[in-house]
Amino acid sequence: MSNLKLTTRISHVAVLFICIVTLLMGSTLYKVFTLKTAPPIQLIKATPPATSFSKQLATRGQIIDRRGRLLAASRVGHKVFVDPALVEDFSAISFELGKALSIPPAKIEQQLRSTPGSRYVVLKKLVTPKEEKAIRALKHRCVGLEERLVREYPHGDIGGSLIGLVGTEHTGLAGFENRYNEKLTGTAGTFVRQRDRKRNTLWVSPSDYNPKTDGVDLQLSIDIVIQDIASSRLLEEVQRCNAGGGRIVVANPITGEILAMADILNPREGWSQQPDDPNRAMDVRLGRNRCVTDPYEPGSTFKPFIWSVATQLGKAEADEVLPTPLNGPYRTSFGRSIRDVHYYGPASWEKVLVKSMNSGMAIVSQRMTHKELQEAVSRFGFGESTHIGLGGETKGIVTTPANWSDYTQTSVSMGHEIAVTPLQMVQGFSAFARDGTVPQLQFVLATDDDVMFVRSALTSEIAAMTRKIMGKVMTEGTGQKSQSELYDLFGKSGTAQLPRADGKGYFEDRYIASFIAGAPINDPRLVILCVIDDPDKSIGHYGGVVAGPVVRDVMDQSLQYLGVPPSVDYLTTSSD
Amino acid sequence: MARKLIFTIIVLSFAMLELLVVRQAQINTVHSMATLHRKIEANNEAINVLKVQIEEACSPSALAKSISTENELHEQP
Structure with a gap:
């Protein structure tokens, strides 16, 4: 009986316990529910948001x-x-912030108020x-x-x-x-x-x-060391010549990669960039990259292109002697007078390029049809974009077939009446450093999987021959002052008159000096172009004197940096 | 019946406690992950800053400056 009572009591206690637990749990759940759905305002104010974005x-x-x-x-x-x-005391916070940020507290307070x-x-x-x-x-x-x-x-x-x-x-x-x-x-x-x-x-x-x-x-394909070498040497020359500006492009002709490119303007009285570039005044980096956007007249640096195509077309043999004048200008069949810097008398077609004779170029250009010369220009990529992918790239200026005259024919053979961008020039010149094919230039590092797009401009024999003769330009011709003591260069100088800003002809005594070269001659690794805009004539204005030494120095330093062994026995040279 | 009920309540209570422990462990893990994530971000940031500093110190102009200073020191008697 007592056992039954005990059991009943335990049952009652258990039921009571269950009721209490259920009540407690229920009230807790209710509280949680109310806190979740309708929390008191004091609680909202006191606690930060539970979630944050x-x-x-x-x-x-x-x-x-x-x-x-x-x-x-x-x-x-x-x-x-x-x-x-949320500021309670503007003066106090301004003082503390001023101390932390090194700004006058009064300025902070004024800004806040x-x-x-x-x-x-x-x-x-x-x-x-x-x-x-x-x-x-x-x-x-x-x-x-x-x-x-x-x-x-x-x-x-x-x-x-x-x-x-x-x-x-x-x-x-x-x-x-x-x-x-x-x-x-x-x-x-x-x-x-x-x-x-x-x-x-x-x-x-x-x-x-x-x-x-x-x-x-x-x-990028850019090498910052070569970029530094090129830009600092260019700046030095622009300042030395008190030039209006300068441009330089260094490229690997085999891969078409651009290793360095610099464009410097010298804020000098009497020379301004044409057309004007107000963005550049704000920040140099915002301005046009003139190596890509601004064409220039290449002058005699253009002669190798016409020379090589004319030779390939059989218009002249390298050893053919041409009736170039001994003194005084050469007169063309249509009565144009062509002047040379020096007169050598009858000279071989090879010597025409080595000595940069305008008369010889004019004679052979007249043997070519207009179409042949136009094709000679276009096969190196002049007159069209290099498709390198930089904004604002221009195609240069090439006279249209409709406007092409006999005058144009002789002018273009000397690098006049045509304008090219430095990029186009480097791309075209790379054909001489290769097997006569023109590479696609690029700024992004080429990988082994990349397909190299090239176009054929010359046969490999003609490319090699032109390169060899441009080697003589450095030893016997207009590039003598730019010859390196370390590497055998092949190149060509150019001096063109500066066009007037209003488009009405040229200045008589202001020039654009340029020089383009590759090296080493037997296994070209680099092609470098330097353009100096409007150098001070009293200091020097010929491409071989002003731009050539820049190309030589940049070439020497860059090839040494790249670990290319010297191709000239410079120890013997220096001991002489 | 009552014994079964008490037993069920006790088991359920333990089960709930265990669930709470698991939940707390989960929260602690997420918190640690967040802390670690921040540390990784901070370390990456420090690496980025260091990279820039190394590059500045090794730039051609900085090296040329160091070399010229060194040369000047060597030239002094």
């Missing part, structure tokens, strides 16, 4: 040179902003790590640090106009930054975090997480 900045792709050296890279920086609505109603006042767009630490130490609710991307250019101005720059939104504005903006730009990531009262991350739902995608790196 975060943005992950995607890093912009790096730009690196052909050897993997960093040319442009992004890092995360911070800007400081203040929410004036001058924008009533604003919740976002940026005090400094980019803070240093030290300033960032000081701001974090303040721990003010009204002060915030916002992440932003910062683009760094570790090599400063070297290759600046090629690499370009980014704007405040981190989008490319010029150069490669602009050309490959889509590839370099990444996609920002987003995620929603559940946070506790101390704002620690509690939970990130997979569906609320979109990871960032960083931009793709870009490897």
Whole structure:
């Protein structure tokens, strides 16, 4: 009986216990429910939001040179902003911020008070790590640090106009930054975090997480060391000659890769860039890259192209003696007077190129039909884009067949009445350094899988012959002052009159001096073109005197840097 | 019947406790992941800054400057 009673009592206690537990759990659930659905205002005010939306900045792709050296890279920086609505004491906060950011407190206070109603006042767009630490130490609710991307250019101005720059939104504005903006730009990531009262991350739902995608790196064909060699030597020469400007292009003729390219303007009285480039005044990197955009008259540097095609067409043999004048100008069949710098009398077709004789070029050009000469111009790529992919590239200026006259025929054979860009010149000249084919120029590093697009301009025999004769230009002709003591160069100088800005003819005593060369002659590794705009005539104006030494020095230093053994026995030469 | 009920309650309570422990472990893991993620980001950022500094120090102009300074020092008697 007593056992039954005990059992009954236990049952009652158990039921009571269950009831109490159920009640407690029920009340807890009810509380949770009410807190979730209708929390009290005091609680909302006292607790920060349970979730927060975060943005992950995607890093912009790096730009690196052909050897993997960093040319442009992004890092995360911070800007400081203040929410004036949360500021309790403007003077106190201004004083503290002024101390942390090294800005006069009065200026900060004025800035905060001058924008009533604003919740976002940026005090400094980019803070240093030290300033960032000081701001974090303040721990003010009204002060915030916002992440932003910062683009760094570790090599400063070297290759600046090629690499370009980014704007405040981190989008490319010029150069490669602009050309490959889509590839370099990444996609920002987003995620929603559940946070506790101390704002620690509690939970990130997979569906609320979109990871960032960083931009793709870009490897250029540019070599920053050769770029530095080329641009500093060019600058030196432009300053020495008090020239209006200068341009230089260094290319590998075998792969068509551009290794260096520089465009310098000398803000000198009496010479201005034509057409005007207001963007350049703001930032050199925003201006036109004249190696790509601005054609110039090549003068005698154009002669090898016509010379080689005429030879290939059988219009003249290298050893054929032409009736070039002994003194005084040569008169063409249509009465045009052609002047030479020096008169040598009857000279071989080879000597015409070595001594850069206008009369000889005019004689042989008259043996060619207009169509043959027009084709000679176009087979090297003149008059059309190089398709290198840089913005603003021009095709140069080539007289149309309809306007092509006998006068044009003789002018073009001497490199007049035609305008080419430095890029076109380097591309065409590469045919002599190769087997007569013209390579596709490129700025992005070529890989083994890349298909090289080439066009045939000359037979390999004619290309080799022209190269050999251009080697004599360096030893016996107009390039003697530009001959290297280390490497056998082949090249050609050019001096053309400077066209007037109004398009009405040329200046009588102002010039564009240029020089183009390749080396070593037996196994060409580099082709370099230098153009000096309007050098001071009293210092020098011939291509072989002004631009040639630049090409020689850049060639010497670049080939040594590339580990190419000297092709001239310079030890013997120097001991002589 | 009552014994079965008590037993069920106790088992269910333990099961709920275990679930709470698992949930807490999950939260701790996510928190650690978030912390680690931030550390990785910070380290990557530091690497980026270092890369730029190394590049600046090794740039042709900086090297030329160092070499000329070195040469000047050697030329001094």
